[in-house]
Amino acid sequence: MASLYIHIPFCLKKCLYCSFNSCVAGPDLYVRYVGALVEELDCVAAALDGRPINTVFIGGGTPTVLPSSLLVRIVSHCRDSFVFSEDAEVSVEANPGSVDAPYLESLSRGGVNRLSFGVQSFNDTELSRLGRLHTAKEADAAVRHARNAGFCNINLDLMYGLPGQSVSTWQDTLGRAIDLGPVHLSLYQLSVEENTPFEKLAAAGTLDLPGEDDILAMTEAGDRICGEKGFVQYEISNYSLPGFTCRHNITYWHNDEYYAAGASAVSCVEGCREKRVVQPQQYIAAVAEKKNLIVESERLAKEESFRETVIMGLRLIKGVSLKRLEKRYRIDPVRYYGKQLDILITSGLVELTGGYLRITRKGRPLSNVIMAELV
Ligand code: SF4
The missing domain is CATH 3.20.20.70 (Aldolase class I)
Structure with missing residues (x-):
């Protein structure tokens, strides 16, 4: 899908x-x-x-x-x-x-x-x-x-x-x-x-x-x-x-794939993030002349993509699924983040529960700080 x-x-x-x-x-x-x-x-x-x-x-x-x-x-x-x-x-x-x-x-x-x-x-x-x-x-x-x-x-x-x-x-x-x-x-x-x-x-x-x-x-x-x-x-x-x-x-x-169309629209397909021409007139001209619409392109390395998936997933109240992380990256966040995550967990800001890593209710007002720690 x-x-x-x-x-x-x-x-x-x-x-x-x-x-x-x-x-x-x-x-x-x-x-x-x-x-x-x-x-x-x-x-x-x-x-x-x-x-x-x-x-x-x-x-x-x-x-x-x-x-x-x-x-x-x-x-x-x-x-x-x-x-x-x-x-x-x-x-x-x-x-x-x-x-x-x-x-x-x-x-x-x-x-x-x-x-x-x-x-x-x-x-x-x-x-x-x-x-x-x-x-x-x-x-x-x-x-x-x-x-x-x-x-x-x-x-x-x-x-x-x-x-x-x-x-x-x-x-x-x-x-x-x-x-x-x-x-x-x-x-x-x-x-x-x-x-x-x-x-x-x-x-x-x-x-x-x-x-x-x-x-x-x-x-x-x-x-x-x-x-x-x-x-x-x-x-x-x-x-x-x-x-x-x-x-x-x-x-x-979930940091999953998405396609995109339109001026300045960003897509992320097969690990490649691409941004299109920003100005509508330039976009129209580029389409008419069958030129490349992409003005920025970025392919994330595996670890970078993993960290991004963790950060995006922590926005969800349910958190990020350890199983999905394992399946997609073969990386265990507990081992990967080690002490950094340990401190957040012992401070009661983040928890591992039901196969998910998530920000606790206590941690929510500090979610930006927590994400900055793990990015
Ligand atoms: S300028 Fe347009 S896009 Fe920006 S907040 Fe107002 S309505 Fe939304």
Whole structure:
């Protein structure tokens, strides 16, 4: 089974905290980009050679800046060119401000079966400080339209640690999100990234971020409120109702193979990680001229790949399977890490349980430090 990521590098406007590859463009570029994309997808289909696709994730950027007909064209092209597994997960990232009921009905009819809404907050002041274009009311309406259009597999992305956010407004956001009946929630802490307007504001001391105690309280509120409503945390930032984990993202956390198409999209096939041309215009030209799209290529050595698999797997609450590590690398992490791991285990931050190596509840707030130790 294979996974496929498709990148749509367009947004209506850049959010103030965003460091992803996306730009503001217009309808003409959208059409030419999708034309190039379907050509690249033909190459992916040839490489797959009939191997079934289990997950497709169309992300961005904001895929829903494209007219629904173009998004449906991409999905239809995939369905025509690839063999899909019977229960293939086909996800699209959606911005609440860029979809209405007919748009979502068209995606549902077109074969999309999972939506991931970038809601971030149900507080309009917080949304506007982030530079988001949508309001809380629009997010509310978008999720309701999605449910009416027949989507039951819906994720909401929410953010905490925002400028001016309090524990109470975060709890309110969580409550309003859960009331809309999603089956999956991704709770991300804001991080101030390089070359973003937020970086400049932070450097000038004018980004009013919550303190450490508040961040800890927000993390705990996320765990508690999700748990009370039946959501199971299965990854550091991700919670789902039983049966609704994001299968596509689990491919990444297992450090398994994934194919990719689109400007700046990264694939990892047969141990080789490859990044495509970043700028959409250059991508379109390279596809038209049948040039090599790959601008960065990296083949990880066995040990490097092993350590990466451990680190990615530790993001999962279940941890990383010792059996899988043994089968894939013939390396036992206990022996490999020796004293380093021993210290983490005796400190109660990491444990070996049921054939898995995982970060304990006590270790979770320190997961970045633990991963840095083992990388
Ligand atoms: S919508 Fe998403 S990808 Fe686009 S600028 Fe905002 S955060 Fe970045």
